[in-house]
Each structure stands twice: as C-alpha cells, then as structure tokens.
Amino acid sequence: MGLSNQTTEKVKDRVDIEEVVNDYVSLKKKGQNLWACCPFHQEKTPSFSVSPSKQIYKCFGCGKAGDPIQFIMDIEGIGFTEAIRHLAKKYGIEIEEEQSQDPADIQAYNERESLFIAVNFAREFFQQNLKTDEGQSIGLSYFKERGFDLATIEKFDLGYALNSWDQLLLEARKSGFEVDNLLKAGLILERENSPGHYYDRFRGRVIFPVHNLSGKAIAFGARILTQDKKQPKYINSPETAIYHKSDVLYGIYQAKQAIRQEGNCYLVEGYTDVLSMHMAGIENVVASSGTSLTESQIKLIKRFSDQVTVLYDGDEAGIKASLRGIDMLLEGGLNVKAVVFPSGEDPDSFARKSGKREFQDFLKAGQKDFIHFKIDLFAGEAAGDPIKKAEAIRQVVLSIAKIPDPIVRSVYAKESARLLAMEEEILLTELNRQLLKQQSKPAARTEEVLPLEETLPTSPEEEKDKLQPKTIREERELIRILINYGFEKVSDEMHVCEYLLEEIKELQFDTPVFQKLLLHYKKALLQGILPKYDYFLNTQDAGVKKEVIDMIAQNREISLNWEIKHQIFTRKESDDLSETSYRISLKLKSAYLKKMRLEVQEKIKDATETELNELLPVYMEITQLKTKIDRELGNVIPSRN
Template identity: 75%
Template sequence: MAISNQTTDKVREQVDIEEVVNDYVPLKRKGQNLWACCPFHQETTPSFSVSPAKQIYKCFGCGKAGDPIQFIMDIEGVGFTEAIRHLAKKYGIEVEEENSLDPADIQEYNEKESLYIALNYAKDFFHKNLESGEGASIGLSYFKERGFDPATIEKFELGYSLDGWDHLLNKAKGAGFEESNLLKAGLILERENKPGNFYDRFRGRVMFPIHNLSGKAIAFGARIMTQDKKQPKYINSPETVIYHKSDVLYGIYQAKQSIRQTDKCYLVEGYTDVISMHLAGVENVVASSGTSLTESQIKLIKRFTDQVTVLYDGDDAGINASLRGIDMLLEGGLNVKAVVFPPNEDPDSFARKSGKEGFRKFLEKEEKDFIHFKIDLFAKDAAEDPIKKAEAIRQVVLSISKVPDPIIRSVYAKESARLLGMEEDILLTELNRQLLKNQQKSKPSKFQKEADSSPIEALLPGSPEEENIKIQPRSFKEERELIRILINYGFEMVSEEMHVCEYLLEEIKDLNFSTPIYQELLGHYKNALRQGLLPKFDYFLKIQNTKIKQEVIDMIAPTREVSKNWETKHQIFSKRESDDLSETTYKASLKLKSAYLKRMRDELEEKIKLAKEDEIDALLTMHMELTQLKSQIDRELGNVVPSKN
C-alpha cells in the first residue's frame, strides 16, 4: 500500500534534521551549522554538515546530500516509502494508505513487515513464558543466578522457549500466523523427509532477542539449559531479509544513547557480557556475538563515536585470535584501546564479582591504547628472542599502517620506537614500506586499472585491441614466470609443511597482476583451491578458453631438454629448477616484487616531472624509499645494482 500525500506532507512539516541525524551520529555545533564525521564514508576530520535552518545535510567529502527523508533512505538503505514510515513512527504521525504501489513493492514491504510482526510476537511469547511454571523455574532462575534484575530482563526483553516441539508453533497458528511466514522468520523448521511437518527451532533455551536500531526484534540468540552434549550450547536465528548478522551488533539499541553521551563504545563478545556490564552501570557496550568483526559492524559503531575499547577475556589464545579485529577498527578510522581481564575472567564474571564501583575503576585503570597493548602482548615472548622481537615490531608497524590519519600515525610510530627501544628512523622506514604495500594493494596504478578492466584478449598477440595498447607492463614476464611455477610445481612441497602454491600465494597476496590473462589464470588456480583441489596443469586445459589453453601449454612445454647421455655417459649433471623448489619459488617472488617496485618508481618519476614545487620534496622522498627497497631485493637476488635499475 502506498502512503498518502497528506502523510508525506505531515512528515516533511514535522521532522527536524538535527533530531533525525543525531540518532545516528553525534553532532557538534560550529557556527550556524552542525558538524560530524560522515556516516557514509570513512574520515577523521568532520566534513558532514547539517543546516537546521535549511533542514538539509551535505558531506563535503563524499558528496552525499539531502533532507531528513533522504538521510533515512541513505543511512538505513531503504526506499522512500519505508523512510516515510520510519519518520512517521518517530514523530507519532498516523500513516494513511493509498492503493497505488507497484505489486512487487507491495510484496516486498509486506514480507518484511510480516517478519517483523512474527518475530516480535515470538519475542513477547518467549518473554511471557518466564511467568509460567517451567519458564520461572528454569529460565527466570538462570537469569536471577546471573544477577539479572527484573528491570534488566525487561530492558533486553529476555525470555524462555518452552521445552517442547511445537509450543510456539501452535500458539502462533492460533493467533493467525501462517507456517510459511514463521518458517521465513526462522522460528520453525521443517522435518526432513516429512514435507509440511514443522516444529519449533528454539526449545528449552533462554532467549536473547537481537534488536535493530529502532528497537524491533529481528532475530534471537538462544542458550540451552540442559546438559545435552548433542545440542550446541548456543544457537542463533538464520539470516533473513531483515536480519544479516554481519550488519548487527548485539545491544546497539540499548547502548546508542550512552555511546553518544560518553563518546566511547566498549566492544565485547557475548550477550551476557553486555547485560552484566549494564548491571554494573556501563551501558555504552555492544557485542559482536561471537562472530568475527565485520566492516559493517565497524561502520555501525562509527555512527555514534570514534572511540572504541575492546575488552578481552584473560586468555592469551583468545586474544591472539582476535587481534585482526583491532587492525580492522584502526582501518575504519576508530581510535582503539584495549582492556585485558585477569586469567579465567570475562566481562560477565568480573562485573558480577567486582561490583559496580570496582568494575568501573578496573576499566579506567587497565585501559591501554592499542600500541601499549600490542607491545605488552608480545613482550614476554620477544624479550629473549631477537627473531620474535623483530616479528613483534612488524606486527606493531602493521597496525600503525592501518591508521588513516598521518598525524596520529606519526605519534604512534614515535611512541612505539620509544617503547621498543629502537631508532625511530628504522621503524619509520618499515612503516613507509608497509604503507607503500597498502597503497599498492588498494590503489593500483592507472595502467593496472585499465588492464584489469580490459578483456583478456587485449594483451595477446593478434588481438584487434592491440593497436590501442601503448604500454606493455614491465612485470609481464615476472607475472608469467610465477604463474608458470604455480602450474608446474604448485602441488609440490616446498618444505615439510608447505606446498609451493601456499608459499607463492602468500608472498603475492598484496600484488595486483597487470596482465589480464595471468590474473585470470591466478583466479582459476585460487578457485580450484577453494573447491579442495590442488590443481595440476591438466586442470587448466579443461578451461573453455582457447588462449588460456595455449598459454598453459606454452608454460608446461620445456624450452630445452638435457640429453640423457650428458649425465649417464659423461657424468655431467645439470641443476634443474625442480631440484631446489625453495630457491626457485623464493627468487620468482622476489623478481616479481622487484618488477613492481620498478614500475611504481617509473610512474613516480613521471609524476615528479609534472609536480608543483611544493609537492616535489615528498615525491622525491618516496622515490628514494622505492629505490632503497628495490636495491635490497636486487642484492638478495644477487643482481648487480647500478645507480638506476
């Protein structure tokens, strides 16, 4: 059903841009306008402006602009009609319908609304079960044992699913819900080999509703209450059209106001961690719910604050496994700190044990910025082992390189050098090397972009597009050689624990191939690995592409062959590349890196020729660093290094 023009007009008249935007990002007044870091792209300096007088927003970084309705459409990823409904609900405006929507739009809207209604019906059903005999003795007792008071149970709308096959199913059908709708919502399952026979997904579990930003239940997490080892301890709702777990943070609805007010977000792992921290008076907390942190979740945090503190259980293995999340947070433009709890403690247990005041004091005292946290983490192992210390330095530098703000990067580098007891220049050299590596990975050269977007035939002999190619990539032969080694020896062992392909793919993971045909062959190789295959050359000959087949044949066919008599009769033995695959693969990767550095340096020289006077010094510095890196690789290869090679 379409929304009437009268409803739309009322929404336009009553909404306030400041109130609408402030639900998502904290605004700060500067002059007549309000400013924030843009919620639509990553930035460290606010360029997102809101004009209360004009009722508009404008980002001077990414160009996003509009009125309150457009803002909701952009931020929530919804259409015009859903944005109007969202704002009408916020301002208590009655929605009047008209019969003019496209049938497909009506179907999509109705499907989403039906899922919201079903899931929120289930939420209320589970919550009310806490008043039943079974729910009170099992579910409510569990919550009380954990110290959850009635207000907190209400706040998070906790519940219990009765231990039976069809309690929710029968209750919902009695209320008019169709089985197909309950199935789409992930509330029931269909028995295998028995079409049309359904049963409850959640049985005998305490229920944790997962809310979206507006407070609607969109999914559930559920913990089993029995000791049945055949059943997983926790199960979650499946993904639906309204629930994508990578976009959701548990507790964000209950935490968003506190996050804005404190300008900080605590990040934990589980549902009970969040709830226990609320009980301890710390409400600006969300959980990734046991999943790896995603870019969407990071952007969700950044809507409300740039400050995030990650809370880690007192378990070294768990901490090391979660370190990637810190780098992702840094890359997302957030300022990251960390707190580690004592051994065998987590936020839930420690909050209950230490009490409100003790818990909050612990957080304040133990909070460290990510530099001190990472260095302390590696300090024990690195103290007596130079190799481990070098690796610790690389790990710290890798994290610093993720920070988008160059000033903050510089401060972190200086502090890291001091804490690690090393010369700042050495650390900066390593940092610059990593930055160049990151830049190459995220921003390929102009030629690379053109080559990547061209058809494979564009760089092959006899192609009709050949006349349009003015530049042949200098890494052409090195890329070909590396693919040749992959196809011929990728399945061989380069060490006791590693295949040739594993080594080479790790070494080149940050490089973008310039030549489309080799990029496509590399893609086929990786696709085979994803399918569990360790491909040999015959795998590639089955590909329905004549030019790829020809290229592979050229790669596997030997260019020359040593006479058998050379060894058997004359006892003269020639060294083959397969005799020492370790050296062969190592040199192939170095040659490719050297070629890439040379191309980057050549491109930089062209920029220098056209640069303005105030840009030349920075470009020359970068040119010198590229030359030094290339020289180091060439020395490793045993090449004679002239002044400009």
C-alpha cells in the same frame, strides 16, 4: 514500496523541532533560541542550539545541523524513510504506503514486513513464557542467578522458549501465521524424514532477541540450560530477508545513545557481557555475538563514535587469535583501545564479582591504546629473543599501516619507536614497505608513501583548504546574504536578490554546493517565488540543507537589554542592505580577479614570446581592475599582491 508523499508532507507539517529534540536532551531558553549540551559529542558548555522559529538545530561544536527529520536520522542512526515512520508514530499520523509499479518490489516489501511481524510475535510469545510456571522456575530463575534485574530483562526483551516441540508453531497458527512465513523467519524447522511436519527451532532455552537500529526484533540467540552434550550451548536464528548477522551488533539499539554521549563504544563478545555491563551502569556496549568482526559492523560503530574499546577475556591465546579485529577497526578509521581482564575472567563474570564503581574504575585504569596493548602482549615472549622481538615489532607496524590517516599514522610510528627503543627511521622504513605492499594490492587505496618529516607539516585543515576553490569564502557570503536578505528591498523598486544576481550574472561559482544553491535560487525566481531559508530546507539534498542551516543559525545573540536598558546600539549588516550587498558583490569580483590573475601567472611561466605579448596586457588589465575594487573596499594594497 515506500511512504506516500502525503504521509511525508503530513509529518513535515506536524513536527516541531522543540518537541522532537526535547525527547532526547533538556533544552533551556537563552535569547530567541534553546540551548543544550550536544547529544552527538561530549561537551561541558552547551553549544547545541535549537531555533523554534526556523525549525532547525545546529551544534557549533561538532557541526551537526538539520531539521526535525534530520535530527531523528542523526540521533537514531536511521534513514529518511525510517525517520518519517518514527515521527509519524510519535504524532499519531497514519502511514500511507505508495504502491510500486514493480510486482517484485511489492512482493519483497510484503515479505520483509511479514517477517518483522512474525519475529516480533515470537518475541512477545517468549516474553510471556517467562510468566508461566516453567518459565519462572527455569528461565527467570536463570536470569536472576546471573544477576539480571527485571528492568534489564524488559529492556532487552529477554524471554524463554518452552521445552515443547511445537508450542510456538501452534500459537502462531492460531494467530493466523502461515507455516511458510514461520519457516522464512527461521522460527520453525521441517522434519528431515517427515515432509510437511514441523517443529520449533528454539525449545527449552532462554532467549536473547537481536534488535535492529529502530528497535524491531529481527532474530534470536538461545542458550540451553541443561547439561546435554548432544545439544550446542547456543543456537541462533539463520540468515533471513531481515537478518544478516554480519550487519548486526547485539545491543546496538540499547547502546546507540550512550555511545554518542560517551564518545566511545565498548566491544565485547557475548550477550551476557552486554547485559552485565548495563547492570554495572555502562550502556555504551555492543557484542559481535561470537562471530568474527566484519566491515559492516565496524561501519555501524563508526556511525555513532570514532572511538572503540575492545574488551578481552584474560586468555592470552584467545587474544592473539582475535588480533585481526583490531587491525580491521584501525583500517575502518576508528581509534582503538583495549582492556584485558584478569586470567579466567570476562566482562560478564568480572562485572558480577565486582561492584559498579570497582568495575568502572577497572575499565578506566586498564585501557591502553592499541600500540601499548600490542607491545605489552608480545613483550614477555620477545624478551631476550631478537627474532621474536623483530616479529613483535613487525606486528605493531602492520597495525599502524592499517591506519588511513597519515598524520595519526606518523604519530603512532614515532611513539612506537620510543616504546620499542629503536631508531625511528628503521621503523619508518618498515612502515613504508608495508604501505607499498598494500598499494600493490588491486583493491587497496592509492596513497603516496612519505617519510615522517614529509607528512607532518600539513594539517588536515590545510589539506582540506588546498582542495577548496579560492573563491569559496566570498561565494558562501554572497549566498548567505541572498538566503537571509534576498527578499528585502535595497530601494523602492529593487530587491537584494535582483541587485546581486544582476551584479554576478556572468559568474559561474567554483564551489559545487554554492553553484547548486544559486541555481535553486534562480529557479525559484523563475517560478514566481521570492525564496526564504525555509524554501531550501525542504530539499532532500543533505549537503544543500546543511549549508543553509549553517548560514541562518546564530551562535551569538545581542541582548535586547543593551538597547532597552543601556541605550547601547550596535550596527548590524541588515541596517544598510544596499551597502552590505554592494560590498559582498565587490568582494566576490575581487576574489575571481585574483584567481584569474593567478591563472595568467601560471601561463606566463611557460609562455613563448608570442604568447607572452598576448598575456601581459591581460595580466595588467586584471591587476588594474582588482586594484580599483580593492581601493573601493578600503583594502590595503600590498606592494606585491
């Protein structure tokens, strides 16, 4: 069960890119476009551009680009359907559901929606309980003792469960909720020795709602306030159809914007750690809520930042027990730093003891990359004991081996050898041994193990370029001209697109996304549509949409004052589209001829005499054609090309 096409189309028709983006950043007009510092990465000079006329955004710093719907998907970290719902709510558009033909799908959807409704009813109930005499004297008083102000209590929807066996159950049934639904939501329990009789799961406890990325409550954590040894200090909602604890981080909804802006995510253990850090002015913080870190949680962090800083209580034994989390973060492709609090302190207690400035300064001064952190952690016990020092080195190497990027891995290996005062080659040998062990595991990634000097020369950009087709630049330029000017005329009887498509009719593009765009363009023409950029922005293909936005977004605009005031005129590619079209078609042909000649050269290397007699005339013909085109383009022909 999903959204109807009518709802999606209404949203697309109604949304305005300026209104949507202005909810998150302050836009300033410069030329035809609006500009701001990018909300997706840190920067001091604005490189985030919004085009009201084209209804697109593009950051020329980090490359993020899209339409209003994509912006909501990027900024909120949600999928397409949730983004449509979000925008429909903003613009007051009624959401129409499209009925699935599969009864099982309908049932699953309805069950999930009913659980959301039940859990959010409970959230409101717990919040209202804080206003009761019991709630104020026990629940609110506890929050205030912990230093949480009303703004923080409201921000995180904190509440209180009355010390009653069935107060929530009674209120929920009065509001029309069925017992079965409350059971599935994990809000009530059935008495063991009394079937058909139920009681509230949460009683006499302060409540910490857990939210999903879109801000809906999906579960609860609850802390008891009395010294009852028979009761656990914390109890949590069970797994349900809407709550899987391994997929959730406490505080992610409140933190996601700050994580993006700061380019870093602080990772703590408990609810109150998160709340106290917010009180200290640090909002880019989430908690694993006492559970072991999972791959899903790591992927959730990576959606918003590549940097994570783990905050540890000042307990050495506890730190060592949780080091596996650092290795998992590294394996997930995150850059990892760590901060250790003084003995006996945790983020909650230290934040409450110190002022905002002191706490923030402590985090900045105390953070270490995982290499320095691990070496310092094992330094004391390894001093003077060669066996323990060897084990400490092995622990450091094990962590480095988890890093997927070979260049980052190599840099850390070099730094570790320096800090540990050992020969780099010995450390590299151990690193390669660990990498080989990982490769031997069935599920491990296959990656060639190379010594440091063999991994360093090639940059990520160079590696990426090696994998790209040789004709990518020319293919992109031709598609860009098609999208921006294909509907313009090169003569009284011919459009730019007609000329270009005729010139390249025998070519099959090597770059998949540009071949896809070319096919889209031809399909539109067959349907009698002379497509402009907005035709391609309506596609659901994110790769296609991003390429189109990159092609139509302008990083620089020529000031109108140049011509109006100063009479300075500059030549634009649109001034002579016949010349522009002609040259780009020649450049593409030249690129393909170069590729063909390289292919023939490779065949010549291993050719027999008979094959050589066939290949050499082909090689000469290709060379002559390419030389002719290059001369036409005015290119300098080197003696060895």
